[in-house]
Amino acid sequence: MKPQTNILFVCLGNICRSPMAEYIMRHKIKQAHLEDRVSIDSAGTSGWHDGEDMHKDTKKQLAKHQIDHFGFISRKVRKQDWDYFDYIIAMDNQNLKDLERLFGKNTEKLFNVTSLCPDLAYDHIPDPWYTGNFDETYQLLDQCCDVMLEKLTR
Numbered sequence: 001m002k003p004q005t006n007i008l009f010v011c012l013g014n015i016c017r018s019p020m021a022e023y024i025m026r027h028k029i030k031q032a033h034l035e036d037r038v039s040i041d042s043a044g045t046s047g048w049h050d051g052e053d054m055h056k057d058t059k060k061q062l063a064k065h066q067i068d069h070f071g072f073i074s075r076k077v078r079k080q081d082w083d084y085f086d087y088i089i090a091m092d093n094q095n096l097k098d099l100e101r102l103f104g105k106n107t108e109k110l111f112n113v114t115s116l117c118p119d120l121a122y123d124h125i126p127d128p129w130y131t132g133n134f135d136e137t138y139q140l141l142d143q144c145c146d147v148m149l150e151k152l153t154r
């Protein structure tokens with residue numbers, strides 16, 4: 001692993017899926033004692049919720065799994081994110097398309113989170129803003145983050 005690896009999770013609103021991925025992944029990184037070597041952040045392609053906290057049901061879901069949910073501030077993806085982050089990980093195909101339009105294609109650095117877990121029932125993380133199913137979001141992201149941790153420590 002590089003001395004410092006920076007990971008950015010990206011969804012549309014940056015209040016439901018990517019904050020959940022951010023906090024789950026940070027939790028796993030802490031459990032693996034890698035917090036000095038891996039930093040995690042998240043952002044949205046839309047900027048619609050800039051400055052807001054994460055969705056209350058994302059918080060509830062994290063709390064249910066004894067994962068911290070404090071100190072979050074939603075933000076939009078920035079041009080400079082490309083140079084800073086080693087991995088930029090999208091929640092669905094539209095996020096990926098929007099990011100590729102902004103940054104160009106680079107399958108090593110920029111990919112869909114579900115590509116980490118090809119055996120899942122989905123090729124994207126269904127948006128709980130529309131489905132209301134935050135349990136499903138958690139279950140899917142937890143599996144993808146396990147594989148991301150494995151990828152980092154390999």
Ligand code: 4NP
Nearest residue numbers: 011012013014015016017129
């Ligand atoms: P997220 O979900 O992309 O997982 O944060 C959404 C949050 C807000 C909206 C859409 C999706 N919205 O339309 O405001």
